[in-house]
Amino acid sequence: MGLPTLQVEISCTIQNFPKYICSVVIPAHFEVSENALPEVVDAEEAERHQAVNAALQWVNESITEELWGLNPSNQAEVDHRLRIFFENKVQEDKERRELERSSEEPVHAPPPVIPPPPPPPPTKKKGQKQGRRDTLLEKPIIPPEPPEPVLHGSMAIGAVSLAVAKASARLGGTPLYMSMASLKHGQEPPSMLTMPLVMGSVLSCGKSSPGKLNLMKEVICIPHPGLTTKQGIDLLLEIQKQVNRVMETPPPPKPETKKGHDTGKRGQQPITGKMSHLGCLTVNYDTLEQPLLLIQGICSNLGIELGMSLHLAINCAAHELMDYSKGKYEVMVGTHKNIAEMVDLYVDLINKYPSIIALIDPFRKEVSRVHLFCFICDKVRSLTFHIL
Known part of the structure; x- marks a missing residue:
């Protein structure tokens, strides 16, 4: 789609020489709206760049240092280190948000707003039967939940984990799906391999x-x-x-009347x-x-x-x-x-x-x-x- 994203490359030291093994590209989590306002598009574009740049920094600096020297077949240890690294990043982001929130809070909090009493229930008309439609219809609308914040750089975790799994499969000469299945079955090839329903x-x-x-x-x-x-x-x-x-x-040309007017659906x-x-x-x-x-x-x-x-x-x-x-x-x-x-x-x-x-x-x-x-x-x- 021409949008910035993340590509992770894996190189391993083989017989004392570094050798490029494979790469993985992972998409960003951002949704592209077709009819969004220009200011919304600009804000999303800036946030997308921040997310990708943060992921690049994580991979090229901290994560590379964390995984240096590990055998790519040790997927469990790789994912464990990635999980600890990500938990630390989440905690750092949480502390930063709390610090920013505390500095923005006013000294005197405004008095709580007392909501108005709920309106009385509608009177039941004579002959009206109460059914499941009414029960379903009268359920109050809960306000929307705030969007869950996504930590910038988090896409690096999945990309690195997948890239290591792909590198291990390539070095072992096995298909990636078979290598991942063996992780579940204790490094033994499964007796029967099942695939999810294709959609x-x-x-x-x-x-x-x-x-x-x-x-x-x-x-x-x-x-x-x-x-x-x-x-x-x-x-x-x-x-x-x-x-x-x-x-x-x-689309085929629309037919015209004798006067030259379009007979197709207007505005289609x-x-x-x-x-x-x-x-x-x-x-x-x-x-x-x-x-x-x-x-x-x-x-x-x-x-x-x-x-x-x-x-x-x-x-x-x-x-x-x-x-x-x-x-x-x-x-x-x-x-x-x-x-x-x-x-x-x-x-x-x-x-x-x-x-x-x-x-x-x-x-x-x-x-x-x-x-x-x-x-x-x-x-x-x-x-x-x-x-x-």
């Missing part, structure tokens, strides 16, 4: 995308578990290739996209159906049976959708829904597209999962519904 993000239509759709931060394709890992990855790469081809194809934007920090295309879609119809069309062209050979999952990232001034989720620009309306939206979406087998973060975390699961299953009786 791949192919589209991003979330809050930071240029279109009106906010709900689908990631549209994730999940090959059938019966496929091998290689077959699943090949399938995902082919789908991604077709998505890129569709995005690069210019062409389908364009670019790579997001999630590794997939950011698309300016305006409706829930558009990204799903795109995947359907691609599967149809490839002869893939959606819902059998391939399933879908949606990362809703609902915590990013909450409009606290209204107490509702902004699923699309200008379209706000409360919890009960969100449930109806998800139920309709799953009934219309049964290939969706999972919703990731469909609500903020204060919503009771058990309550919500029972509420949805009451509406979708024939569907096994997973909330991850």
Whole structure:
């Protein structure tokens, strides 16, 4: 994406001569917003540079000294030293923040603000039945949690640990995945090697995308578990290739009337996209159906049976959708829904597209999962519904 990041190189002394072994590149944790204000973009860019520069300083100075002389096959000792080093850095940062906070605190603290009493509950209309919808709807909206601070330079820890593991595998002449599996099984090769279920993000239509759709931060394709890992990855790469081809194809010209006026939908934007920090295309879609119809069309062209050979999952990232001034989720620009309306939206979406087998973060975390699961299953009786 053309953004500064960290590359760690490993050299070992072999027969008294230093020799370059391998390198590892690790991404930064920063999310790139498509429609952020210029001052926000500048602030994020400055913070990203600080994070990468701090990581560079850690690797080139302190961490290199900590690991000098260790055998790269001793992963446990490497990770132990990295963990102690990071704990010390976290403690230093905590002490620095407390010192800054104490110097900024006023001498006389203002009196505590007494919150106003809660409004009386609404009167129950005659004939109205109290059900689960009302219970779900009246749950108070908890204010947003402050973002958890990320220590500048922390990306160096994972990068160095992975680079050492890669160097050990290369020196031992074994694949990296097999070398990492042997760490779990006491340096012995496992009798049977299992791989996680292959999943791949192919589209991003979330809050930071240029279109009106906010709900689908990631549209994730999940090959059938019966496929091998290689077959699943090949399938995902082919789908991604077709998505890129569709995005690069210019839209057809709109028909004109006899008077020369455009008969297409006014204000409709062409389908364009670019790579997001999630590794997939950011698309300016305006409706829930558009990204799903795109995947359907691609599967149809490839002869893939959606819902059998391939399933879908949606990362809703609902915590990013909450409009606290209204107490509702902004699923699309200008379209706000409360919890009960969100449930109806998800139920309709799953009934219309049964290939969706999972919703990731469909609500903020204060919503009771058990309550919500029972509420949805009451509406979708024939569907096994997973909330991850």
